[in-house]
Amino acid sequence: MNFITRYSHVRNRSLIRQGELICRDLRGTLPDFLDASFDSLGIGYPKFYKMDTLSKLGFLGAEMLLKEIPLLEDYDPFQVALILSNAYGSLDTDMKYFESTKTVPSPALFVYTLPNIAAGEICIRNGIKGENAFFIWPRFDAKQMHNYVELVMAADNTQACVAGWVDVMGSHHDVFLYLAEKKERGNALVHAAVHLQKLYELKGYGTANDRSEEANH
Amino acid sequence: MEQLMTDLKRQIIEALNLKHLKxxxxGDDQPLxxxxxxxxxxxALELIVLLQQHYNIxxxxxxxxxxxxxxxxSIAEFIKANQPA
Structure with a gap:
């Protein structure tokens, strides 16, 4: 049996850890919010500013998730997996890169024109070297995510898995990350699709129902 | 030359998203x-783009x-030596 031991959200310009609001700022653009949130956390990691919006969202979600637990004190880097999903892939950055090609193409944008670069940024920051995958689904699919994470964790070597949903397009943004572990920590839930769906929905902070409208901005 | 180096530093910070720096x-001689x-x-690729966009080099x-x-x-010296008339 596996357990959901931690979870985080970045939604409606809010950073939320374990259902608790960490910071919220409705002013400015989404990139402004992400940079301001990063600054407020006091993390010394200048590379953050160079990342695209998808990677910044994933990075902040993972910081919320893993900041207070010494993951690599408990596990070998190869025992930790990372399984992500979203609807828009890297389209937000693809379009910015396409715009840049009308003058001089930007190498810094080009390197982020794949969604799994966001997974790579999380792995580099947190020293994760295990199995990883990035799925494109129409919406967060708790059942599929549960099944795949269970499959990965059935492998002898995998002891923990960072998993979830990191999506962005225009002003639309929606992040739900969780940590699945073979060992139980305090207040852990059993890793089950019904629990994932409930945690994803997270009452009180809104959902991603307005995705298509926001994505047009 | 001083003004060119000041402009370059500002352009490098903007082009490379070095938001933690002013x-x-x-430093003028600091290795990049x-x-x-x-x-x-x-x-490095972004610096090549910067030279092309801002200095037409x-x-x-x-x-x-x-x-x-x-x-x-060294970038400023290169610009001085190669800037189109």
Whole structure:
């Protein structure tokens, strides 16, 4: 049996850890919010500013998730997996890169024109070297995510898995990350699709129902 | 030359998203890569784009890059020597 031991959200310009609001700022653009949130956390990691919006969202979600637990004190880097999903892939950055090609193409944008670069940024920051995958689904699919994470964790070597949903397009943004572990920590839930769906929905902070409208901005 | 180096520092910070730095944080002779400012290979490509966009200079031989992009001062000297009339 596996357990959901931690979870985080970045939604409606809010950073939320374990259902608790960490910071919220409705002013400015989404990139402004992400940079301001990063600054407020006091993390010394200048590379953050160079990342695209998808990677910044994933990075902040993972910081919320893993900041207070010494993951690599408990596990070998190869025992930790990372399984992500979203609807828009890297389209937000693809379009910015396409715009840049009308003058001089930007190498810094080009390197982020794949969604799994966001997974790579999380792995580099947190020293994760295990199995990883990035799925494109129409919406967060708790059942599929549960099944795949269970499959990965059935492998002898995998002891923990960072998993979830990191999506962005225009002003639309929606992040739900969780940590699945073979060992139980305090207040852990059993890793089950019904629990994932409930945690994803997270009452009180809104959902991603307005995705298509926001994505047009 | 002083003004050119000041402009370059501002342009480098903007082009490379070095938001944690101010122009005065970058020394004229400070190495830009590895142990200095810590720039990487993608940053080197962005510097080539910067030269093209702001100074209309195309790097004829990419192998000259490490020498040209050694520091803000070396980039400024390269611009001075190669800027179109």
């Amino acid at each position: 122009p005065e944080d970058i 890569f590895v142990d200095g400012l810590g720039l990487d290979s993608i940053d 195309k790097l004829a031989n990419p192998q000259d890059g490490p020498q040209i992009f050694k520091s803000v001062k």
